[in-house]
Amino acid sequence: MAKRAASISDYRALAKARLPHFLFEYLDGGSYDEVTLRRNVDDLQGIALKQRVLRDVSAIDLSTELFGERWAMPVGLGPVGLSGLYARRGEVQAAKAAAAAGVPFTLSTLSACSIEEVAKSAPLWFQLYIVKDREFVRDMMARAKQAGCGALLLTVDLAVPGTRYRDYRSGLSGSMRGGLSRLSQAVRRPDWAWDVAVHGRPLTMGNLEPLLGSGAALSDLMGWVGNNFDASVTWKDVEWVRGEWDGPLVIKGVLDPDDGRAAAATGADAVVVSNHGGRQLDGVSSTARALPRIVEAIGGKMPVLVDGGVRSGLDVVRMLALGADFVLLGRAWAYALAACGEAGVRDVLRLIDAEMRVAMALTGCTGISAIDRNVIDQATS
Ligand SMILES: Cc1cc2nc3c(=O)[nH]c(=O)nc-3n(C[C@H](O)[C@H](O)[C@H](O)COP(=O)(O)O)c2cc1C
Numbered sequence: 001m002a003k004r005a006a007s008i009s010d011y012r013a014l015a016k017a018r019l020p021h022f023l024f025e026y027l028d029g030g031s032y033d034e035v036t037l038r039r040n041v042d043d044l045q046g047i048a049l050k051q052r053v054l055r056d057v058s059a060i061d062l063s064t065e066l067f068g069e070r071w072a073m074p075v076g077l078g079p080v081g082l083s084g085l086y087a088r089r090g091e092v093q094a095a096k097a098a099a100a101a102g103v104p105f106t107l108s109t110l111s112a113c114s115i116e117e118v119a120k121s122a123p124l125w126f127q128l129y130i131v132k133d134r135e136f137v138r139d140m141m142a143r144a145k146q147a148g149c150g151a152l153l154l155t156v157d158l159a160v161p162g163t164r165y166r167d168y169r170s171g172l173s174g175s176m177r178g179g180l181s182r183l184s185q186a187v188r189r190p191d192w193a194w195d196v197a198v199h200g201r202p203l204t205m206g207n208l209e210p211l212l213g214s215g216a217a218l219s220d221l222m223g224w225v226g227n228n229f230d231a232s233v234t235w236k237d238v239e240w241v242r243g244e245w246d247g248p249l250v251i252k253g254v255l256d257p258d259d260g261r262a263a264a265a266t267g268a269d270a271v272v273v274s275n276h277g278g279r280q281l282d283g284v285s286s287t288a289r290a291l292p293r294i295v296e297a298i299g300g301k302m303p304v305l306v307d308g309g310v311r312s313g314l315d316v317v318r319m320l321a322l323g324a325d326f327v328l329l330g331r332a333w334a335y336a337l338a339a340c341g342e343a344g345v346r347d348v349l350r351l352i353d354a355e356m357r358v359a360m361a362l363t364g365c366t367g368i369s370a371i372d373r374n375v376i377d378q379a380t381s
Helices: 010-018 019-030 035-045 092-100 115-119 134-146 167-170 179-188 190-198 206-212 217-227 237-244 257-265 287-299 311-321 330-364
Strands: 064-066 070-071 074-077 125-128 150-153 249-254 272-274 303-307 324-328
Touching: 010 019, 010 125, 010 330, 019 064, 019 179, 064 167, 074 125, 074 179, 074 330, 092 115, 092 237, 092 330, 115 134, 115 206, 134 206, 134 237, 150 237, 179 190, 206 217, 249 257, 249 330, 257 272, 257 287, 272 287, 287 303, 287 311, 311 324, 311 330, 324 330
Parallel strands: 074 324, 125 150, 150 249, 249 272, 272 303, 303 324
Antiparallel strands: 064 070
């Protein structure tokens, strides 16, 4: 790899230098004043770990089981839309990196590469939105099944889109002159333009082609999202999805204990405690703060996954200590993809692995099941 990064924040800086401004802002930003985006990171980092010594930590096992499969660590790549614009055929590169590291990759509905294109190269989970056109939703589930997707993540926290000020300011949305502005930003990033705009084609929305046609471009996507996301969705629709999908069904976007209980009652197999990375309702609680009460409400009936603000292996250990069974990365892997492609994502997963081992050794844990509330220093957290 040409560029060296010691940490995920280094990858963020590399991504900022490589991506056109509007794409970096889309990836990095949150909604409104970004209060929740900051809370996710700050509350998690504010959890003090408890150092323990002299416990024979010479052999540490990070592996864990979820949905009947053994994973190298309790970490996966969560869905990040438009990843195919961060690097050439970006979703395929990220999926290959995840497979090499023995962790799952989740493909967003809103990806450049289609389910079928990614499935040719690596295993995947699929993230679904319920849109107004239920035939499209049914068809997406059939395609996911046909491609052998190991789990379906149904994202439920986007009934309406939160406003992202940065996207207005950068020319991604809301501006008549957006196209020109984006073009002028892209020509100022020749490495990205050569890799993605020239060699990463087609830059279309692979999964939406049945609806938008094979020439579906970014501008079409934004219009499509605005017109098609369905604010009338309820738990009844989740029951319908449950009836259509016989594999593991994961409800993504739970932030309240009652919603966690409701998810269990609809026959879901897991939830992701998530506020969409601070991109939806600004001002809601961080996931680190919401997590323990949801874990308690679910009471071991199903696994609890979490995302939001995870920027290191230490953060993964913190989430596990707060009660999560599995942790999804969002921006962390997407920064690395933008900076260095597949090699960057592999390196981020190597970093997380190494950082988890240090955090576990110095809190006295040799296996994932040993990480619990006792590794948190309650006096300072
Ligand atoms: C650029 C970007 C695009 C995203 N696209 C999707 C998406 O298509 N579907 C989805 O369920 N979540 C999406 N998310 C939310 C992530 O899956 C995840 O919840 C969030 O990024 C976690 O926060 P973190 O980035 O601070 O780790 C997106 C997040 C980002 C940053």
